[in-house]
Amino acid sequence: MSLISPQARDALQHWLETQKSLKGASENTLKAYNADTVDFITFMTSYKSEPQGLAALSRITTRDMRAWMAATRGTDVGARSLARKLSSVKSFYRWLSEREGFEPTAVLTIRAPKFQKKLPRPLAVDAAKAMIETVEFQTPHAWVAARDSAVLTLLYGCGLRISEALGLTGADVPLPDTLRIFGKGGKERVVPVLPAAREAVQVYLRVCPHPLEPTSPLFRGIRGGALNPRAIQEVMAKARMQLGLPATATPHAMRHSFATHLLSAGGDLRSIQELLGHASLSTTQAYTAVDTARLMEVYDRAHPKA
Structure with missing residues (x-):
């Protein structure tokens, strides 16, 4: 969390608390949300060479999103895992944009990579x-x-x-x-x-x-x-x-x-x-x-x- 600004850290914590209290998210889900969003903000901090406070996060562009997705795939993260990470980030941005009053279109319109859904494997x-x-x-x-x-x-x-x-x-x-x-x-x-x-x-x-x-x-x-x-x-x-x-x-x-x-x-x-x-x-x-x-x-x- 050291590469994340105090503003972003507080907003993330508030969002996680909201997910738990209002939507009943499990502890495992909250851990995944936190890890995915921290990775995203940390990448943006390094990519843009500046702290990612709330104002900076509100200015994320489609190009920024594509750079994050490409870098994530470059670390051998599969399409399914990347889709999950993107879902976490989008959920955070929906909440943050409503709270801070900015337009989140650049984040929300990015499409998740396609992957073959695994069917359940039941026994006879x-x-x-x-x-x-x-x-x-x-x-x-x-x-x-x-x-x-x-x-x-x-x-x-x-x-x-x-x-x-x-x-x-x-x-x-x-x-x-x-x-x-x-x-x-x-x-x-x-x-x-x-x-x-x-x-x-x-x-x-x-x-x-x-x-x-x-x-x-x-x-x-x-x-x-x-x-x-x-x-x-x-x-x-x-x-x-x-x-x-x-x-x-x-x-x-x-x-x-x-x-x-x-x-x-x-x-x-x-x-x-x-x-x-x-x-x-x-x-x-x-x-x-x-x-x-x-x-x-x-x-x-x-x-x-x-």
Whole structure:
């Protein structure tokens, strides 16, 4: 932050506080916003050889923006990452221009680089079930096996993020018919709990050696502390090698599988959006592309081109 003027630093901090209080931005999002905008202002300070106070920032031109984007790409930053950085800068400029009363067109009209959006990589139904069963054989400890199976069952059966599953506490058990989940940015949603998920958690609780208090984390590490997401990532890595599944078979892929399989079974996008806690329907629509892509694979196998 040393290359940023006090005015710009104070404005940036105020903007971040606004994003948190009014828009519920998560800590990770705020860190990304801060890093992206600091990089931008730091570049402009060096590029223009003068401190970038609010007046200087209001005079940024289209040429300046292109110079920043070119320099950023020159540091091996990919198109997707640059698009994210540009989005952060534009968001900051929308707020700053309204506050300071200047025209932000030069910044807001710059187009993000094009990139191929990555589709979610769900597992097939039988592969998702096999993954849940196989993680149980990766440890000599019966309670750890039950724990890992329970976590994956929640990811696949309820569409939870790994952070949401590991955020459950003793106050959440026995699991009710529906769970109230607080996801990204504190966004609240209610998800139904399948009997299989409820039973998997109960099996784990019966063999877990660590006492469970209402405020204690539900899923525990070997020494009794909160379970680290890395442990689930590692056990899935072992299981997918045994099953011959690709590296995309991660904890988040279980959530993708939940959504894709619901869509294939006739679920509507709005309902799936609510179950996943997506702020925008466009995020959920990615699963439509996945479903279409799979349909085309089946079509191509059935009707090979000459």
